[in-house]
């Protein structure tokens with residue numbers, strides 16, 4: 001209480017007193033299992049570079065060559081003169097990779113999700129979302145004219161009750177595939193069946209599954225064998241396992257066409273840099289062939305989940321590369337994260353509003369390039385910290 005949004009001093013002080021103040025670290029190297037800060041090497045457990053492609057030599061060479069051809073920027077929105085051959089080629093390749101009719105490339109995943117608000121939702125729409133969806137999906141609903149209703153995390157019975165309650169409305173169900181802060185999986189087969197029964201449109205944002213899981217890296221939908229009819233709107237980003245940046249929506253030709261016509265976050269923004277489009281297009285090829293890296297990642301996940309039991313914290317139920325270590329209070333999560341940082345380990349504390357109250361956590365991101373020795377280092381440092389606290 002006593003907190004005024006326009007009183008900046010109060011707002012900042014309130015954030016500091018609650019352990020919610022956010023600050024940035026200055027990274028001086030490329031992303032990888034280690035990064036440089038202040039000329040010193042830190043173990044990095046906080047990046048989304050799940051396959052280690054952000055600093056891949058072939059992709060770096062590819063981008064340098066692409067800059068020579070296309071320059072450094074698009075200089076226009078896609079619908080004016082910003083739609084390059086690079087984007088066209090990327091969209092075709094993506095559609096093939098994901099087994100969809102077509103795809104549309106956005107500058108960021110946040111914008112791809114915001115586009116939903118202006119294209120697929122009107123005042124008669126009820127938007128049903130998993131409680132732990134990524135903020136960009138929630139923001140799309142809040143920006144739209146529809147009514148947002150959230151169902152309990154992964155709870156298909158709750159979703160069913162809501163579908164029944166709102167069956168006379170236009171319904172859209174939106175969910176993460178691999179959940180960004182918990183690493184667990186949406187029960188997509190059941191959700192898809194329910195959507196079919198209730199004639200609801202299903203949208204899945206698989207930003208964290210794409211590249212990292214599935215036989216060819218095509219994400220959770222590939223793991224579950226779900227086709228375009230079962231999941232009509234698929235969203236993904238290139239800023240995670242693909243190592244670059246940008247994002248896309250994939251689906252049938254009509255869907256993509258209506259996004260080109262109406263998506264405000266597509267129309268009123270400068271196009272994805274063409275050199276990035278060329279590079280992430282190549283990245284798709286590397287991802288397809290990266291079964292060895294995905295296998296490494298699986299082994300590291302098993303090693304982590306087997307060994308996390310040595311420390312006194314719950315790691316949730318995740319079997320994926322995103323492993324939350326649940327701490328609880330924001331201040332405590334900060335303290336632990338700072339202790340690790342002082343020991344040259346980055347495991348950023350994720351706090352409200354990114355995650356619900358009292359579930360602040362260290363979000364551990366494993367990548368195919370980590371080693372078991374690096375995981376040992378993290379867990380041993382946490383154990384030392386617990387011993388020190390007990391003294």
Ligand SMILES: Cc1ncc(COP(=O)(O)O)c(C=O)c1O
Pocket residue numbers: 107108109110111113134136176180205206207208237238239246247
């Ligand atoms: C599930 C999910 N969707 C969308 C985004 C946004 O993607 P981008 O970083 O490309 O804006 C993120 C994270 O950044 C995410 O975790």
